[in-house]
Amino acid sequence: MSYLRIRxxxxxxxxxxxxxxxxxxxxxxxxxxxxxxxxxGAGKSMIGKAxxxxxxxxxxxxxxxxxxxxxxxxxxxxxxxxxxxxxKAALIPQDPLTALNPARRIEPQITDRLVDILGWDRARARTxxxxxxxxxxxxxxxxxxRAYPHELSGGMRQRVLIASAFAAEPRLIVADEPxxxxxxxxxxxxxxxxxxxxxxxxxALLFVTHDLGVVSKICQRLTVLYGGLxxxxxxxxxxxxxxQHPYSRALLAATPRHTDPDADLTPVPDAVIAEARxxxxxxxxxxxx
Amino acid sequence: xxxxxxxxxxxxxxxxWLSAGWIAALVIGAVFAPWIAPQDPLMQDLFTxxxxxxxxxxxxxxxxxxxxxxxxxxxSRILYGGRVALIVALIAGTATALIGATxxxxxxxxxxxxxxxxxxxxxxxxxxxxxxxAILLIAVMxxxxxxxxxxxxxxxxxxxxxxxRAEAMAQGAMDYVASAQVAGRGRMSTxxxxxxxxxxxxxxxxxxxxxxxAVIVEAILSFVNLSVSTDDPTWGGMIAEGRLSIHQxxxxxxxxxxxxxxxxxxxxxxxxxxxxxxxxxLN
Amino acid sequence: MFLRRLLSRIATTLVTLFGVAxxxxxxxxxxxxxxxxxxxxxxxxxxxxxxxxxxYGLDKSIPEQFFIWLGGVVQGDFGTSITTRQPVxxxxxxxxxxxxxxxxxxxxxxxxxxxxxxxxxxxxRYTRTEGALDVANGMAxxxxxFLWGLVLIxxxxxxxxxxxxxxxxxxxxxxxxxxxxxxFESVVRLRFDLWLDLVQHMLMPALALAIPLAAIIxxxxxxxxxxxxxxxxxxxxxxxxxxxxxxxxxEALRNAVLPTLTLIGxxxxxxxxxxxxxxxxxxxxxxxxxxxxxxxxxxxxxxxGIVLLFALLFTMVNLxxxxxxxxxxxxxxxx
Ligand SMILES: Nc1ncnc2c1ncn2[C@@H]1O[C@H](COP(=O)(O)OP(=O)(O)OP(=O)(O)O)[C@@H](O)[C@H]1O
Ligand SMILES: [Mg+2]
Numbered sequence: 001m002s003y004l005r006i007r008x009x010x011x012x013x014x015x016x017x018x019x020x021x022x023x024x025x026x027x028x029x030x031x032x033x034x035x036x037x038x039x040x041g042a043g044k045s046m047i048g049k050a051x052x053x054x055x056x057x058x059x060x061x062x063x064x065x066x067x068x069x070x071x072x073x074x075x076x077x078x079x080x081x082x083x084x085x086x087x088k089a090a091l092i093p094q095d096p097l098t099a100l101n102p103a104r105r106i107e108p109q110i111t112d113r114l115v116d117i118l119g120w121d122r123a124r125a126r127t128x129x130x131x132x133x134x135x136x137x138x139x140x141x142x143x144x145x146r147a148y149p150h151e152l153s154g155g156m157r158q159r160v161l162i163a164s165a166f167a168a169e170p171r172l173i174v175a176d177e178p179x180x181x182x183x184x185x186x187x188x189x190x191x192x193x194x195x196x197x198x199x200x201x202x203x204a205l206l207f208v209t210h211d212l213g214v215v216s217k218i219c220q221r222l223t224v225l226y227g228g229l230x231x232x233x234x235x236x237x238x239x240x241x242x243x244q245h246p247y248s249r250a251l252l253a254a255t256p257r258h259t260d261p262d263a264d265l266t267p268v269p270d271a272v273i274a275e276a277r278x279x280x281x282x283x284x285x286x287x288x289x
Numbered sequence: 290x291x292x293x294x295x296x297x298x299x300x301x302x303x304x305x306w307l308s309a310g311w312i313a314a315l316v317i318g319a320v321f322a323p324w325i326a327p328q329d330p331l332m333q334d335l336f337t338x339x340x341x342x343x344x345x346x347x348x349x350x351x352x353x354x355x356x357x358x359x360x361x362x363x364x365s366r367i368l369y370g371g372r373v374a375l376i377v378a379l380i381a382g383t384a385t386a387l388i389g390a391t392x393x394x395x396x397x398x399x400x401x402x403x404x405x406x407x408x409x410x411x412x413x414x415x416x417x418x419x420x421x422x423a424i425l426l427i428a429v430m431x432x433x434x435x436x437x438x439x440x441x442x443x444x445x446x447x448x449x450x451x452x453x454r455a456e457a458m459a460q461g462a463m464d465y466v467a468s469a470q471v472a473g474r475g476r477m478s479t480x481x482x483x484x485x486x487x488x489x490x491x492x493x494x495x496x497x498x499x500x501x502x503a504v505i506v507e508a509i510l511s512f513v514n515l516s517v518s519t520d521d522p523t524w525g526g527m528i529a530e531g532r533l534s535i536h537q538x539x540x541x542x543x544x545x546x547x548x549x550x551x552x553x554x555x556x557x558x559x560x561x562x563x564x565x566x567x568x569x570x571l572n
Numbered sequence: 573m574f575l576r577r578l579l580s581r582i583a584t585t586l587v588t589l590f591g592v593a594x595x596x597x598x599x600x601x602x603x604x605x606x607x608x609x610x611x612x613x614x615x616x617x618x619x620x621x622x623x624x625x626x627x628y629g630l631d632k633s634i635p636e637q638f639f640i641w642l643g644g645v646v647q648g649d650f651g652t653s654i655t656t657r658q659p660v661x662x663x664x665x666x667x668x669x670x671x672x673x674x675x676x677x678x679x680x681x682x683x684x685x686x687x688x689x690x691x692x693x694x695x696x697r698y699t700r701t702e703g704a705l706d707v708a709n710g711m712a713x714x715x716x717x718f719l720w721g722l723v724l725i726x727x728x729x730x731x732x733x734x735x736x737x738x739x740x741x742x743x744x745x746x747x748x749x750x751x752x753x754x755x756f757e758s759v760v761r762l763r764f765d766l767w768l769d770l771v772q773h774m775l776m777p778a779l780a781l782a783i784p785l786a787a788i789i790x791x792x793x794x795x796x797x798x799x800x801x802x803x804x805x806x807x808x809x810x811x812x813x814x815x816x817x818x819x820x821x822x823e824a825l826r827n828a829v830l831p832t833l834t835l836i837g838x839x840x841x842x843x844x845x846x847x848x849x850x851x852x853x854x855x856x857x858x859x860x861x862x863x864x865x866x867x868x869x870x871x872x873x874x875x876x877g878i879v880l881l882f883a884l885l886f887t888m889v890n891l892x893x894x895x896x897x898x899x900x901x902x903x904x905x906x907x
Contacts, residue, residue, distance in 0.1 A: 086813020117813040512853075
């Protein structure tokens, strides 16, 4: 039974019939790590945003369903939906420099959800915040809790954001390229930390990335997206042995392998792109009629 | 999708035309006042005092907007008062722009001690309440058109100096200024041919806004009886008289107030319209 | 760092105040006609004039006169009013509370009104309501307090006379208070009838002063709020389960308010400057009204005192806002 279950989700650019997501179906079962890959503009972030209810104003869901823990979010009244998502899911954002409110200390930014949405008392939330900061290997959690964001380094802030995401024991984490804004030297540590936390808390993780190498190492399954359309959805092992879709194969060929970093890389051939486009066009044809 | 900006933008053209129309009507009224005005604006006649405007009972033909407590025709006085307002707007506005912009250019382009002196002066000026300063100046200089104009220049030059200084500084840092300098052009000629044309649009916007401000300052001065002279009709003077007889003859206050309101609003709308047109970022 | 900033700001403030003193002195000096002659009854002898000139120090050189005068001012000696023959300082200080109460009331109204406009506009952004609000705001912005005062007099003094449009307090209630901060003291003494009467008198002039400032606050605050609403930490707060209202008030407002705050500082001094004519318009017995009477009566020492006091007030407000900004901005505080 999947914890997150998306069915035939279509999102259009408001005021047009142009689809940014095309009948996307996707399942993430509890405790599973699902990789979401595709080139820039494929709609990876859109999926995450649709789940969390933070689509931009210019995008509108026109059909489909998003079930979280068996509840269809799209049929819920907005308030119910917000608090349900707040209880059961959390986001690890891309850029730790902009994702913390510069005017508030760290502590309330971790505890606010615990107190306001989950109804904990303040003392308990505070203890929890210190504990979770300890879990993400932050030394002197009490000092950090009192700090303002600008007093912390980028890597520190990302740790704080990870702690904040896990603090309320959500069952689903959406991580949207959580390391691309970081220094290369800390990227690995942060990745390791995310998967360590995921394993310890046994949450489902929807992991958005460009990096097939990372996917091969830590995801159980992955979904390949092109033009808002799901190209292929597979077990990681099977995928890296024998990708089914020509586009996936081309994508894989275009990615450096950790096992063989010196192998020649071939850019995605035009013929493959043309085929992917055709698939998109066909999907749209079915949708419009 | 209809968004907030679009309502502001869609009505912008209309508001601009209405404003330009009102100012044009005012100019025509002021220039041709002696021919258009139905009555002598100074003529007092106690038999025709406090006549109501034309649509009310007891109105007399020829006194369209009624008369004040001395029997003077309100419409004619508004037309003649418009003359004072527009003359002050034009002369004081232009003079303020010239002086303020010159100082701003000098400070912003040449920097150094000139900038220090001018910026300090601006700081000091910001510490004065402008209306009180103007009133004080008139008290010292005596009433009259020149005094009003001088007072407006003295209290408002900083408005130009501050903005133009910042603008000139920004322009002075641009590459084209450096290349003009490299090409061997003198400082003064660079200022006049490179910097000035680029701040001209800003000055035009400020000037339009300043005209509205000048009209208001003149009205305030005549309201406290310190403007051109006590005999000439002014909007501020009419408003002061109307304020006293507001319960007996509201029209003495309302009509000059409407004229003043529309004039000030029009100048400011024109200024904002110019700003939108000149500012590529906003469009 | 903070201390250094404080000291340098105080230094520039002192320079500004000195400049103000020079200009006030200079303006009064160019007054045509002998100030002494105006003080004496007709028929005074040459000796009388000379005696009085010596008394006022007018026989000394101009710079000497300036420093004597400035020395007096620094010690609180602002001279003697020509019309009332009382010390200027006492006169001025007796009227200052009325003007301060009016200004602060106007500021409170402006912040409340402007904040409301900004928050409503942000909440309803990209809708027709926001557009209508913007247009109305633009109008409020471009019409000065003097005209709003007149409009309010017509609307609420004449058409629908619910407010008093003249004076500070009803004559039959004239309070016998220890200070001239009537509004404040009436609360302390639990004289709520008096408090209500004061507010009823004050509301219209305060509103006239507040409208343009409210429009400026509304415009700038909404702009920075809307910019803040796009930021990542606001989006992150949404995913936690918070409502739009909560996100605007708790996450966005605090960051968006800083630029507005500096602006309010400068604009508050303009507002105080506006009290001069607004007090006149509403016959409110404050400093500004006294200033215009002093000008009309050519009571130069009194004018000098009032202008100096206003200048002092302005520079103090600017200084306070500057320091407040430094305290409120966590990045500046720790840097
Ligand atoms: N705010 C927005 N308004 C309108 N269209 C948008 C907006 N944000 C993204 N899009 C469009 O939606 C599509 C999907 O964007 P999305 O951000 O999901 O891509 P992505 O796969 O996350 O790419 P990247 O790897 O660059 O993050 C793109 O075509 C993009 O142009
Ligand atoms: Mg993305």
